[in-house]
Amino acid sequence: MDSTSSNSNTSTHDIIDLCLLAGKIMLQSGAETYRVEDTMSRMAASLGFPGAHSYVTPTVIMFTTSRTEPVKLFRIAERTTDLQKVSEVNDISRRLSERQITANEARERLGAVDDAAHAYPAWLQIAAAALTGACFTVMFKGSLWDALPALLVSGLGFAAATYLHRLVQIRFFAEFTASFLIGLLAFFSVRLGVGQEMDKIIIGSVMPLVPGLLITNAVRDLMAGHLVSGLSKGADAFLTAFAIGTGIGLVLSLF
């Protein structure tokens, strides 16, 4: 087999580690469950293990190359959405299957992808969040006068969410506080006469925090038969929505 001869210095364990690393990066970056499983078995197959099996849930990856080999497990604690990394791992896996790169090169590249920080600087992300909030306010039939405070409110809300998440490791708390802040700012902007409709400003501003993608992915996983991932993603999305709702709800009940 040419795959074993070209990768003669890589052992079975190295190959398992390689596939696990690829799966880990993808899952942490928010790829769909089926894509992670598919990529891992494709990589294994191209390295000479056509019968590899994997079981992926949002919190754990289990992977084995054959029935006799022990199963390796990888725990995923933190999940974000980083489409750049998903795309890069996808690219590496494709090149590996097309034999454009060897297993060693793939490992080096994957390591680089794993270590890479967020590609966009923080200020750009906050600016993007601000623009998103303003645009959604207009899209949800808010007036242009509401878009202006929404620009400010959503930018500050997103910045608060990112900063708080770095400060305390509990995402629920960060989202709750950020949405509470959004509610307060929207309320005061209307009170000061800068905005007109508080509802429109709030809806636009919470959009960068809303777990829309998670909800959709959850339903999608359920339909694809990935019952465990579907339910756990659904729970995750529900928690986030609950945090946002509570934050906003607190403001509404206070005033």
Added chain:
Amino acid sequence: MILQLLTSFIAAATFCILFNAPVRALVQCGFAGMVGWMLYLQLDEKWDTVVATFVATVAVGVISQFFARSFKMPVIIFSVGGIIPLVPGGLAYDAMRKFVENDNNLAIQFAVQALLLSGAIATGLVLSEVLGQMFRRKNGRST
């Protein structure tokens, strides 16, 4: 109308920045979002919201499949930007607000509607994927 076109394009593209999409995919993301949102706005006037969302999602999915194939990137990069405007964030907020105001009946109505809409989005995405697979099989290409 032009304002809606412009804002939906920007909103979808900037949302993809939040999800750290590759720079060379941002314009396509914005385009997918714009098409989805405009289709949704047009259909929502005549048909049920769930149907409008479903059709718009299928369109977004087909566009994303096309982009994914021509730019050799995963479908999810383009479809995320496309479906974000359709996601029932506003409804979820309304539901929460009614819960806080102790109007549980209306709240549950809104919540169920939001759930139905996410179901429609998910079904639309799956359908577009199936369509893409059928198309590829017809053209005699594998994967």
